[in-house]
Each structure stands twice: as structure tokens, then as C-alpha cells.
Amino acid sequence: MARTKEFDPDAALQAALELFWERGYEATSMSDLVEHLGVGRASLYATFGSKHDLYVKALRRYGENRDPSPVEMLSQPGPALPAVRGLVEFYTEDAIRDRRRRGCMIVNAAGEMLPGDEKVAGIVDANWTALETALTSALIRARAQGELAADRDPRALARFLLVFLQGLRLTSKGTPDAARLRDAAAQALTVLDR
Known part of the structure; x- marks a missing residue:
């Protein structure tokens, strides 16, 4: 038994x-x-x-249990560019509110375990690829809806934002300077301006 x-x-x-x-x-x-x-x-x-x-x-x-899910935030119907901006603002404010300065567990895992741990590398890559894909899709929609200039490359912008967001989470583990993080986010968002 x-x-x-x-x-x-x-x-x-x-x-x-x-x-x-x-x-x-x-x-x-x-x-x-x-x-x-x-x-x-x-x-x-x-x-x-x-x-x-x-x-x-x-x-x-x-x-798998991020709340709110960045992919869901970017997949809502309606204008896409406000969703992208909202995601960057959410990451920024979430980093500022992180009083324990834990950062993002995925970013932490990348910093601690990579290179060298194939299982962790697969999880990190899957998470970052999902976010990049969701950002790319939202930016393609934004371009199609006239929110983003026609000559802008949604995939390149998505990759820039992905790298920026991961750097933001890492930076917030150090000195949690709200002005530094908000200023950086404001500058990053200028890449979406027409």
C-alpha cells in the first residue's frame, strides 16, 4: 500500500x-x-x-504564472501601441515597487546559471522568445493600424524593448532609483514615436 x-x-x-x-x-x-x-x-x-x-x-x-501575463497584456483587442507602452510602464513601476529587490526570477536565473545550464537556458530562451513574439505581434498590429510609422521594423523594435526590459529588471536589483528607471523607460518609449 x-x-x-x-x-x-x-x-x-x-x-x-x-x-x-x-x-x-x-x-x-x-x-x-x-x-x-x-x-x-x-x-x-x-x-x-x-x-x-x-x-x-x-x-x-x-x-508560466506571471500575473499579469505580458503576452495577454499585449494581445488585447484594440489599439496596440498603448498596450506596448503600458507593458513598459508596468515593468518600470513593478521594478520600483519591488522593495525586496528580487528582480525577475528569469533574469536572475540567466545571470546566475548561464551559460552552462542547458535546462535553465531553455526556460530563459522560451520566456524571452514568447515576450519578443508578443511584442513583435503587437507592433505589427500597431503598424497596420497606423499607430506606428510604416517604415518601422516591428521585430527590431521588439528585440530592443525585450533587451531594455530585462536590463531594467536587473538594474532595479541595485539602487532602486525611481527617477533613473522612469527616465530610462521614457527614453526607451521614444523609439515608438512617429
Whole structure:
């Protein structure tokens, strides 16, 4: 007869996500996870595999459960350019409000684990590609609707904004200077001007 799990794996995964997001992969030991999750080491290994397996699952969850979803924000019907501007403003204000200075877990993973970790690289690339694709689609719509000049390259603009947004999240982990972040966002948004 199989033993019943004495913990909620979903809640444990969320708690692991929070701990990894706060401390990073290397600074989080299995002992830290056992203590923070309140789950025995053997149960953690049996349910999630290694520490790295648990980290990868937590990172996937982070990428899949963004609220609000940047892809959804950019996919709303109606004018597209305000949605792109709104996304940049959301990232900026979210970074300013991040009092714990955790930044973005995907950006943190890229900085800590890449190059060299193929699983993490795949997750990072998938997240950034999804955001780039959503930005490109929104900017193509904006150009088709006359919101963006006809000679503008939606894909190049999307790539610029993707790189800017990731840099914004990284910068916010340092000195969270609201004026610095808002000024940079305002300058980045000028690339959308006609």
C-alpha cells in the first residue's frame, strides 16, 4: 500500500519558488529548502528529484504564472501601441515597487546559471522568445493600424524593448532609483514615436 504524501507538493513548489527567487540557486541549500518548506529531505527528493530539478520546476512555474501575463497584456483587442507602452510602464513601476529587490526570477536565473545550464537556458530562451513574439505581434498590429510609422521594423523594435526590459529588471536589483528607471523607460518609449 502506497504512503500518502504528508505535504502539498503544489504549495511546496510555490514555497521553493519564493526561496529560490529571494536567494538564488547557489545560495539556497537543500537544508534551507527542508527548513523553509517544512518537508523532509527524502520526501523532497522523492517528489521533486534533485535540488536542480526542483529549481527548474520552480523557474518554469514562475514563467508560466506571471500575473499579469505580458503576452495577454499585449494581445488585447484594440489599439496596440498603448498596450506596448503600458507593458513598459508596468515593468518600470513593478521594478520600483519591488522593495525586496528580487528582480525577475528569469533574469536572475540567466545571470546566475548561464551559460552552462542547458535546462535553465531553455526556460530563459522560451520566456524571452514568447515576450519578443508578443511584442513583435503587437507592433505589427500597431503598424497596420497606423499607430506606428510604416517604415518601422516591428521585430527590431521588439528585440530592443525585450533587451531594455530585462536590463531594467536587473538594474532595479541595485539602487532602486525611481527617477533613473522612469527616465530610462521614457527614453526607451521614444523609439515608438512617429
